[in-house]
Amino acid sequence: MSQPTFKPVEEQLAYLKKGTAEIIPEAELRAKLEKSFQTNTPLRAYLGVDPTAPDIHLGHTVVLRKLKHFQDLGHTAIFLIGDFSAMIGDPTGRSETRPPLSREEVDANAKTYLAQVFKILDPQKTEVRFNSEWLDKLSSQEVVRICGHYSLARMLEREDFRSRLQNSQPISVHELLYPLLTAYDAVALKSDVEIGATEQKFNLLVHRDIQRAYGLPGEVAVTMPILVGLDGQRKMSKSLGNYIGITESPTEIFGKLMSIPDELMWTYYDLVTDRTPEEIAAVKKEVASGAAHPMDVKMRLAQEVIAGFHGEEAARKAAENFQRVFRDRQAPAEISGFKIARATENSFFLFEFRGDITTSTVHREVSAIELRKWTKILVALEQAESSSDAERIIKQGGFEVDGKTIRDPASGINLDEPATYAVKLGKKKFFSLVVE
Numbered sequence: 001m002s003q004p005t006f007k008p009v010e011e012q013l014a015y016l017k018k019g020t021a022e023i024i025p026e027a028e029l030r031a032k033l034e035k036s037f038q039t040n041t042p043l044r045a046y047l048g049v050d051p052t053a054p055d056i057h058l059g060h061t062v063v064l065r066k067l068k069h070f071q072d073l074g075h076t077a078i079f080l081i082g083d084f085s086a087m088i089g090d091p092t093g094r095s096e097t098r099p100p101l102s103r104e105e106v107d108a109n110a111k112t113y114l115a116q117v118f119k120i121l122d123p124q125k126t127e128v129r130f131n132s133e134w135l136d137k138l139s140s141q142e143v144v145r146i147c148g149h150y151s152l153a154r155m156l157e158r159e160d161f162r163s164r165l166q167n168s169q170p171i172s173v174h175e176l177l178y179p180l181l182t183a184y185d186a187v188a189l190k191s192d193v194e195i196g197a198t199e200q201k202f203n204l205l206v207h208r209d210i211q212r213a214y215g216l217p218g219e220v221a222v223t224m225p226i227l228v229g230l231d232g233q234r235k236m237s238k239s240l241g242n243y244i245g246i247t248e249s250p251t252e253i254f255g256k257l258m259s260i261p262d263e264l265m266w267t268y269y270d271l272v273t274d275r276t277p278e279e280i281a282a283v284k285k286e287v288a289s290g291a292a293h294p295m296d297v298k299m300r301l302a303q304e305v306i307a308g309f310h311g312e313e314a315a316r317k318a319a320e321n322f323q324r325v326f327r328d329r330q331a332p333a334e335i336s337g338f339k340i341a342r343a344t345e346n347s348f349f350l351f352e353f354r355g356d357i358t359t360s361t362v363h364r365e366v367s368a369i370e371l372r373k374w375t376k377i378l379v380a381l382e383q384a385e386s387s388s389d390a391e392r393i394i395k396q397g398g399f400e401v402d403g404k405t406i407r408d409p410a411s412g413i414n415l416d417e418p419a420t421y422a423v424k425l426g427k428k429k430f431f432s433l434v435v436e
Contacts, residue, residue, distance in 0.1 A: 058272055179202065338431065
């Protein structure tokens with residue numbers, strides 16, 4: 001037998017337990033790891049995802065990262081795309097039946113999922129499967145056989161089904177089939193471990209039971225907590241607007257991560273980085289002792305997260321930009337803006353440029369009256385909805401020109417003299433204003 005290539009079991013277990021909500025049962029995971037170590041055989045760990053939307057956010061990456069941890073330790077990581085099950089629809093957490101997706105919608109979403117998933121998983125070491133491989137081929141007799149392994153009473157113990165019954169809301173039969181058919185995924189994959197969010201616990205336990213009914217040992221279910229969003233209170237969700245999209249720009253991701261409450265960053269270190277529990281504990285100790293400032297530690301977190309999606313260089317630039325703008329109170333290194341150039345005696349052209357003034361494009365022509373004072377200029381440049389909106393911003397101290405706060409809404413600039421102004425609007429918006 002060849003020498004084991006895996007780390008000691010206790011070391012593996014500590015890494016795999018990081019951030020988990022539950023391991024069901026943990027003793028079985030330990031036993032599987034011990035057997036894997038002794039036989040030098042990797043475990044088969046999988047994550048099943050239904051491609052119901054085109055993009056994923058940071059909250060979705062929590063379960064993906066746990067699959068990566070199995071991959072890091074040398075085990076087989078299986079990313080299962082539920083192209084068949086997505087057309088049924090997972091009833092988890094739903095108070096009503098969801099309209100099924102078309103094959104075209106599912107296929108389009110699956111393509112974008114893979115591109116995003118491989119920002120975390122190693123594509124060379126990931127086994128990608130589609131559950132249509134086996135679910136499309138099941139005969140009616142085989143579907144009936146799967147259903148025969150589970151009782152309706154147990155199915156209706158599920159919280160979302162129970163509450164819908166109590167509220168006289170309909171449950172479609174195909175929704176009852178969802179956890180049973182996805183359980184067959186575990187049978188087909190012969191998985192040792194399945195990963196899912198805490199809200200998927202019922203499904204995972206059904207999968208484990210059905211595996212046993214088919215004569216398999218029964219997988220271990222690893223559940224991960226739901227990531228709290230930017231508001232520090234509710235789950236990260238696009239509909240709540242408290243999310244971080246992994247395809248957003250490094251600057252946007254950095255700014256959003258820096259906005260989370262300090263106490264929440266430890267949860268993020270746990271769930272969206274690969275740092276070990278010991279490393280996280282050491283950083284916590286630095287902050288507690290005063291050796292490190294919470295903002296610096298949060299900046300480290302933001303850099304680590306961005307580096308995983310956009311690379312080290314992009315992460316470094318995002319950190320430098322944040323330091324420059326929010327800590328040193330300077331304009332960003334790369335700044336876009338507007339140019340005002342006279343068109344006629346009583347009107348001006350407005351140009352917009354991004355980074356390079358020589359490639360500016362005509363925005364529109366405005367009368368000299370529209371540029372008479374700052375409130376008018378901000379409206380003309382579409383940086384304020386109305387003169388009263390601009391006046392409110394200025395009076396509240398949210399308007400700076402060349403580093404000086406402007407508080408007089410009636411003030412303006414001389415449009416007859418060439419000049420360049422560095423403008424800051426609110427806390428985050430910077431632009432140049434060039435008068436020619």
